[in-house]
Amino acid sequence: MxxxxxxxxxxxxxxxxxxVTTTIPKxxxxxxxxxxxxxxxxxxxxxxxxxxYDSGEIYLEEEMIQRVKPKQLAKRLAFLKQSNHIALHITIEELVGFGRYPYTRGRLTKEDQRIIDWAMEKMTLTAIKQRSIHTLSGGQLQRVYIAMILAQDTDYILLDEPLNNLDMKHANQLMHVLKELVEVDQKTIIIVLHDINFAASFADYVIAMKEGKIMAEGETSKVITSTCLSDLYDLPVTVHELEGQLICTYFK
Ligand SMILES: Nc1ncnc2c1ncn2[C@@H]1O[C@H](COP(=O)(O)OP(=O)(O)OP(=O)(O)O)[C@@H](O)[C@H]1O
Ligand SMILES: [Mg+2]
Incomplete structure (x- = not known):
């Protein structure tokens, strides 16, 4: 946690x-x-x-994060920023390979290559792995960055708006991959989402922030409510239950 x-x-x-005081569950x-x-x-x-930060403290599994050595941290926690720009003429496979850097410092073993291949497969990039990243569409490039983070193979995976530029199918596919990483591989995934329905459908736990503070947090069904979301966004939001899923509407 x-x-x-x-x-x-x-x-x-x-x-x-x-x-900000909170515990993000493992x-x-x-x-x-x-x-x-x-x-x-x-x-x-x-x-x-x-x-x-100015005051307070952060702990990664009871260890003060400031005390974790950067090299160790990169093997435990991966973070995909909201926007990324790499001005290098490299292929998809090479960029995904950067995810292995904390382990290899550049020299890839067969095991590293296996993980890179797995990450590209998860993000459906295998067929285009030799393409230069400069030739990719916005959504394809986003999937390459996510594959790079997956290749880092950390227990904690933080993704800031990873659904940016992804079409419905690829957004859905990514959320299923993340869910599988949590359920099968016991990873801890922390993700910023603007599409509230993806949060409602896939998250186990939701943290709602407003004006630099935590406004609500808890299991998904506790936070995904009409009252809470309407307050959070200053917008009338209605939460429905449809086929066992929570669906939010806010278009009126
Ligand atoms: N380097 C900076 N200099 C000045 N203000 C900053 C800086 N970084 C962040 N801020 C401000 O801090 C506030 C929080 O920004 P932050 O990017 O964390 O918001 P966010 O919740 O991620 O928003 P979004 O959904 O738009 O990505 C904003 O008002 C932003 O303008
Ligand atoms: Mg942001």
Whole structure:
């Protein structure tokens, strides 16, 4: 599990995270939801040690995250940022291979290649693995970045809006891959989602953030309610139950 205790962060005297205390459960799929600017990406970046904070503490399985050596952290936790730009002329396979860097420092073994092949297969990239990343569509490139994160083979996988640019089929396929990683391989997955229906259908646990604070958290059915989501987004949201699934509508 990852715990944050009284975590606060200011940027240019503006409070971005305020007293964030939460426990992200191990071995579950946790979705972060909430409006633009709520602090979701900043929170994920702090728990990945990509950005610092002013006060509070973060623990990765009871160990203060500041005490975990960066090399060790890269073998335990992978983080896909909301936007990624790599200006290199490399193939899909080579970029996915970057995920193995914490283990290999560049020299790939047969086992590394097996994991790279597995990650490309999971993201349906095998048939185009020799294509240069510059030739890919937005959704194809997003899938390559996700495959790179999967190739890192960490217990904790943090994905900031991974459904960006993905069509319905590939979004759905990714969520099933993540669910399988949780249920079969006991991975802990933390994902920022704007499509509330994906959170409703796939998450075990939901953390709702607004204005730098946690507004609600708990098992999915506790947070995915009309009242909670309407408050969160300042928008009338209705939650229905359809074929055993929670479905949110907000188009009126
Ligand atoms: N480097 C920075 N300089 C100034 N303000 C920043 C910086 N990084 C983040 N912020 C501000 O912090 C707040 C939280 O940003 P953050 O990116 O964490 O939000 P978010 O919940 O991920 O939003 P979105 O859903 O739009 O991605 C925003 O008001 C943002 O403008
Ligand atoms: Mg964000």
């Amino acid at each position: 990852i715990q944050s205790e009284h975590l606060s962060k200011q940027i240019q005297r503006k409070e971005i995270l305020t007293d 071995g579950k799929l946790t979705a972060f939801v909430g409006p633009n600017g709520a602090g979701k990406s900043t929170f994920l970046a702090t728990i990945s040690r990509l950005t610092d």
